[in-house]
Amino acid sequence: MSVAIGIAVFVVAMTAGGTIWTARHGRRVDMAEWAVGDRSFGTVLLWFLSAGEIYTTFAFLGAAGWAYNYGAPGFYILANAPLGCALGYWLLPKMWRAGHDHGIMSQGDYIQARFGRRWLAVLISAIAILSLIPYIEIQLTGLSAITQVLFHGDITKTVSVTAAVIVLLLFVFTAGIRSSALASIIKDALVVAVLIAVAATIGTATGLGSIGAIFHRMDVAHPGYAALPGMVAAKKYSAWWFMSVLLVTNVGYWMWPHAFQANLTARSERTIRRNMMLQPLYTLSYFFIFVIGFAALLTLPHLKSSNQALVAVIAHSYPEWFVGLAAGAAVLVALVPSTVMLLTVGTTFARNIYRPAARLGDRHRLVAARLATLAAVLAAGLLALHSNATIVGLLLVAYTGISQIGPGVIASFVWRRVTAWGVAAGSVAGIALVGIPEVGAWWKTVSSINVGLPALAVNAVLVIGVSLLTRAPARRHVAVGLPAAPGGPDTLTPAVLGPGAAG
Amino acid sequence: MTASAPPHGAPRRRRHLAVLAVPYLWSVVAIAGVARIRVSPAGIPFLLWWMLAGVIVTVACLAVAWRGDERRRIQRGHGTVAKEGR
Numbered sequence: 001m002s003v004a005i006g007i008a009v010f011v012v013a014m015t016a017g018g019t020i021w022t023a024r025h026g027r028r029v030d031m032a033e034w035a036v037g038d039r040s041f042g043t044v045l046l047w048f049l050s051a052g053e054i055y056t057t058f059a060f061l062g063a064a065g066w067a068y069n070y071g072a073p074g075f076y077i078l079a080n081a082p083l084g085c086a087l088g089y090w091l092l093p094k095m096w097r098a099g100h101d102h103g104i105m106s107q108g109d110y111i112q113a114r115f116g117r118r119w120l121a122v123l124i125s126a127i128a129i130l131s132l133i134p135y136i137e138i139q140l141t142g143l144s145a146i147t148q149v150l151f152h153g154d155i156t157k158t159v160s161v162t163a164a165v166i167v168l169l170l171f172v173f174t175a176g177i178r179s180s181a182l183a184s185i186i187k188d189a190l191v192v193a194v195l196i197a198v199a200a201t202i203g204t205a206t207g208l209g210s211i212g213a214i215f216h217r218m219d220v221a222h223p224g225y226a227a228l229p230g231m232v233a234a235k236k237y238s239a240w241w242f243m244s245v246l247l248v249t250n251v252g253y254w255m256w257p258h259a260f261q262a263n264l265t266a267r268s269e270r271t272i273r274r275n276m277m278l279q280p281l282y283t284l285s286y287f288f289i290f291v292i293g294f295a296a297l298l299t300l301p302h303l304k305s306s307n308q309a310l311v312a313v314i315a316h317s318y319p320e321w322f323v324g325l326a327a328g329a330a331v332l333v334a335l336v337p338s339t340v341m342l343l344t345v346g347t348t349f350a351r352n353i354y355r356p357a358a359r360l361g362d363r364h365r366l367v368a369a370r371l372a373t374l375a376a377v378l379a380a381g382l383l384a385l386h387s388n389a390t391i392v393g394l395l396l397v398a399y400t401g402i403s404q405i406g407p408g409v410i411a412s413f414v415w416r417r418v419t420a421w422g423v424a425a426g427s428v429a430g431i432a433l434v435g436i437p438e439v440g441a442w443w444k445t446v447s448s449i450n451v452g453l454p455a456l457a458v459n460a461v462l463v464i465g466v467s468l469l470t471r472a473p474a475r476r477h478v479a480v481g482l483p484a485a486p487g488g489p490d491t492l493t494p495a496v497l498g499p500g501a502a503g
Numbered sequence: 504m505t506a507s508a509p510p511h512g513a514p515r516r517r518r519h520l521a522v523l524a525v526p527y528l529w530s531v532v533a534i535a536g537v538a539r540i541r542v543s544p545a546g547i548p549f550l551l552w553w554m555l556a557g558v559i560v561t562v563a564c565l566a567v568a569w570r571g572d573e574r575r576r577i578q579r580g581h582g583t584v585a586k587e588g589r
Contacts (some may be wrong), residue, residue: 078551
């Protein structure tokens with residue numbers, strides 16, 4: 001495997017080095033550039049940037065892993081991005097407008113501007129960062145799975161996770177969002193090439209025959225795979241579970257602080273809408289990822305972890321140079337989207353949690369941002385070390401968490417009456433319901449529906465009920481989420497954000 | 504949340520966006536029935552066919568919404584066209 005390892009390292013190092021150099025050549029990094037790329041990204045860059053977020057470790061390794069483990073339940077993944085885009089087509093232009101008109105740089109800024117309550121921004125930002133940690137854990141788990149396969153399991157998990165943490169930190173700290181957009185162009189080209197090559201040849205390489213033959217063999221060897229609840233009936237992945245995870249994922253889809261921030265870099269509302277229209281097409285390629293997962297199951301039925309399925313079957317059936325390319329692509333798939341996520345962990349912490357009211361220098365906040373990023377990666381690394389969760393399982397944990405700010409945040413764009421107390425009550429109750437293990441365990445005995453959905457229902461009732469009982473925010477705050485007619489009395493004043501918020 | 508109706512003069516209504524409910528009906532609501540169908544046309548599980556078709560259906564619905572928005576934009580002749588570019 002040394003040729004494969006060499007090529008993988010080369011691919012990653014060249015991509016990282018090349019893009020960092022191009023992006024930083026002759027430029028100074030300040031907070032605004034580090035975070036939102038000066039709001040000047042056009043359609044092409046934005047499309048790649050968002051594609052970078054769709055082709056995550058979750059998509060690449062997680063989807064194949066779930067095909068390997070469970071079969072049909074994994075098909076829910078196909079509707080994640082399309083439904084996300086259906087929601088985003090309507091919601092994201094509103095978010096962009098709020099950000100654009102009010103000099104907003106982060107989700108926390110938005111909350112503060114919309115409700116005029118700093119503590120609410122702290123609360124929402126804290127929930128977002130907590131939910132991001134399992135998301136980062138996914139990337140580290142993926143990186144560690146790739147390394148384990150490349151080294152034939154000769155290295156311990158401690159070594160592979162530690163290596164993943166170091167590589168991720170190096171990548172994030174040497175570049176901002178701009179280089180991540182460039183890196184994601186390279187990454188996407190490479191991923192698409194590898195995916196097409198593998199999809200076209202997986203049957204021959206593994207000796208299973210055509211794609212049709214792979215499905216046929218699955219039917220014979222694992223008859224339960226084709227329909228819900230899939231190959232592990234005890235997991236209770238019923239149709240209700242399937243529907244509920246799609247809804248929970250959908251509510252949470254645009255609640256990630258990095259999604260909020262990436263959206264701000266768009267050139268116009270129209271650019272965003274067009275992106276939303278084109279983006280779901282990427283999802284069709286999941287078909288091939290599932291096929292690769294099935295081929296892995298038929299070829300290597302006894303893997304230690306399903307997270308390794310995609311890389312393991314490639315390592316087993318392809319020449320070394322190709323394994324190197326594929327592994328390099330898979331590493332980039334983990335690194336590039338993590339950059340965007342970690343940058344937002346940093347900016348969210350530095351702007352909205354760490355002494356948000358104080359007037360601190362740019363330098364001071366940048367240091368705070370980097371320390372927060374470091375802490376988040378280390379926390380995710382520790383979790384990854386001590387967990388055997390599947391990548392999709394981790395993503396569902398992250399989504400049940402982040403979706404709990406959904407009812408409040410979405411209401412802030414459509415309902416003038418929603419109040420800070422309503423949002424706080426709803427999201428705290430929601431997080432408590434999904435976060436307390438006993439509640440989840442009890443709910444599993446009641447229904448196969450994902451616990452996130454009943455939590456969202458309670459959450460929404462509280463958002464509405466408590467909002468009706470408390471005083472609505474001032475008009476100038478309401479106007480941040482629901483702008484009045486152009487030129488009306490509510491048109492924005494920069495004062496909404498208060499001290500320490502601008503620039 | 505009908506209480507959200509903005510006061511007069513507020514942002515334009517975009518009724519054509521109702522088409523965005525279709526993907527939810529297809530990929531979420533319909534699953535209650537689709538999950539019971541246990542056939543595999545061309546060897547591929549029906550649920551997989553259905554979800555793949557859902558991607559196309561969603562793109563089609565988004566395209567309808569996009570066309571509606573473009574038509575409005577042109578009708579209103581908002582001076583934003585040049586600024587928004589491409």
